[in-house]
Amino acid sequence: MSSFGSEERTLLNDSARQYFESEYSFARFAEHSAQHGGAGWNQQVWRECAKLGWLGVAVSDEAGGAGGGMTELAIVVAAAGRQLALEPWCATCAVALYLLEHAQGEAAGAQLQLAMNGELTPVLCHYEPHGGYARDYVKTVAVAEGDNFVLNGAKTFALHAGHADRLVLTARIGDAAGSLCVLSVPADAAGLRRTAGAALDGRHGASVTLTNVACPRAALLYEPGPDTEAHVQRALDRGALANAAEAAGAMAAVSEQTVEYLKNRQQFGKPLTSFQVLQHRLVDMSMQSEETRAVVMRALVAMDCDAENVQEIVWQTKMLTSRAAQAVGAEAVQLHGGMGMTDELAIGHYYKRLLVCASQYGDADWYAGQLSA
């Protein structure tokens, strides 16, 4: 449960919006985009946000965080999403920090502190080749050998895993039918090979193969057990919800920009907004963006209150948001015409960001399948 009052939330929202609007111009984004040869994130922004206390905004007071909930984190993530920020808000702050905060192992506490300070970037690598979006498909194996675990397996291309210095890995103990455990492994561990590359939206990621990677027992964040499964599920739900919040921010921004563009674009001697058919499409687009904000808010409340059916609510939210993200992104390009197709304009980048958000942690059809199973 969040300790933030509504005034503090408003303050957080205002300062996050202000920060990203002033620090994250589109030119800044383009400079750091991995698709343009940049690093795929902006280390300086990350450090500054750490100083502002935003990286650990959803970490409890006792663990050294700001004591907010998912809602507070989502406020920051949405503000970042509006400006196409490239940093690992979802992967690190919503997912990896949660797993570190609730870990059983003692090593986790120190990593959590470093991560909140922006000095260590942990990223969860969970999904596996041939697993698709299936959450329980983990074939990576951790075998105990003396004082060590030895890891073998592979992980699908995950955002930010390319520049993460710590990988949080899910694995099964003993063999592929074993129970789930979670380990935190240095990204430069021997036998750990990353194939790094740019993601569609200019962020940076990597797929991972693990070949006899030896790590000490202290690397174990979660022992096998029912709690472990539940924490991994919750971490993935947080990832899905944070992505929905990011998409909500991006959708709001791109809808506003599209309305502005059509107001100013003259064809047939009048602004495009004077055509009723285009007005209605702008309305539909803006409605989808508003609905997304509302449905994400509903899920944030559910998660921060730990509602009984929180998972169902998050899954509905991700399903709806993924569909809306694809539709709004495509409509923004279409309504911009040729201009929407250029790399030089932000619109196409919103389209690509929204596609990535739609697919992260499961797309609309996958959640529909889960909800109907």
Next chain:
Amino acid sequence: MFIHQSELDHELEAFRAEVRGFCARELAPQTRSKMDLGQHLTQPEHDAWLKALGAKGWLAGKWPKDHGGLGWTPLQAAAFQEELGKAGTPWLVPFGVTMVGPVIYTFGSDAQKQKYLPGIVRNDTWWCQGYSEPGAGSDLAGLRTRAVRDGDHYVVNGQKIWTTLAHWADMMFCLVRTDPDVKKQEGISFLLIDMKTPGITVKPIVSIDLSHHLNEVFFEDVRVPVENLVGEENKGWTYAKFLLAHERVGVAEVGKFRLYLGYLDDMLKQTREAGVPLAEQPAFRTRRVELDAQLARLEALLADQHATVGENSAPSLMGAAALKIRGSELQQAILETTMDVLGRHGMAYQTDALLAGWNGDRIGPSQSAGLIHEHLYRRAATIYGGSSEVQRSIIAKGGLGL
């Protein structure tokens, strides 16, 4: 309703087989492998293929025999295009053979026919289309590029945008304003411009797929001989409309959609969820049959068009517009489904993999970069060649009389 004859045409089937054989034999292996991976072709690679079609007479097979064509029926022309599409051969660049060629042999002078048509038939000349301008998109007739008569030349000043392959082109067919004082459609002329003329600057536009297909073209006191005017001065809009009808049919490339569906099937087989190929998942199987049915519908619409229009006449605007709308929408739907599959590989987009000879480590299936590129580029399918909005207005006006 339902009155058209429909019989299996054995001659047409034999022709299809001949085209298939040609594609299998004549496409250079390096080009074939690049096409399979969705990699960028160089101009010489692309040119070699179009010249092979040209040498066979097929490039302009749909043209009347008098002008260097083979006098194919619309049905045969469609079958040709479909087989090329299914075979995954390089894009049949339409600017010469489908667009300016028919304008020249319909409205051009004898001198223009002699000078330009052979180069189009053999693909010795690469053409580009100078239509859109920064201020003239949907409202194409609002174009502002000026051509002012000066002795035996026009002096052209202005700018074109979204000019596909201008950087490869030898010639541009261009709409210019020759009379600014009349109704906007009545002051437009159709000029043929040599791209090497001093004063022309081609500036690349990188599109969202991070590739260079599109350009801006700037004209600064570009002197174009008056003999390069097609038809009459200020009648250019008539020729432009004639050409747009041709362009729209070209956009419904049903053969290529079959190819796309084939790639989608590959991805569905290669991509697994919880260890099970997506090809076996009910949800994807449902989407897949929907796409199949939509393609069948598009093919039916196309066949209906061919049965309706007379030989050698341009298709009705209404039908052409409907084909353009449905074709571009289906193309996007297939590629969106493909993207939904590729999402399971994490959405890496390795643009280096679009270059031949790249030896880096691939992330995800080998075709994924090519398919993502295609998806992004075809976002424009509902924008270029007359946007879906423009097409709907055409149907509203021309088809429904609204």
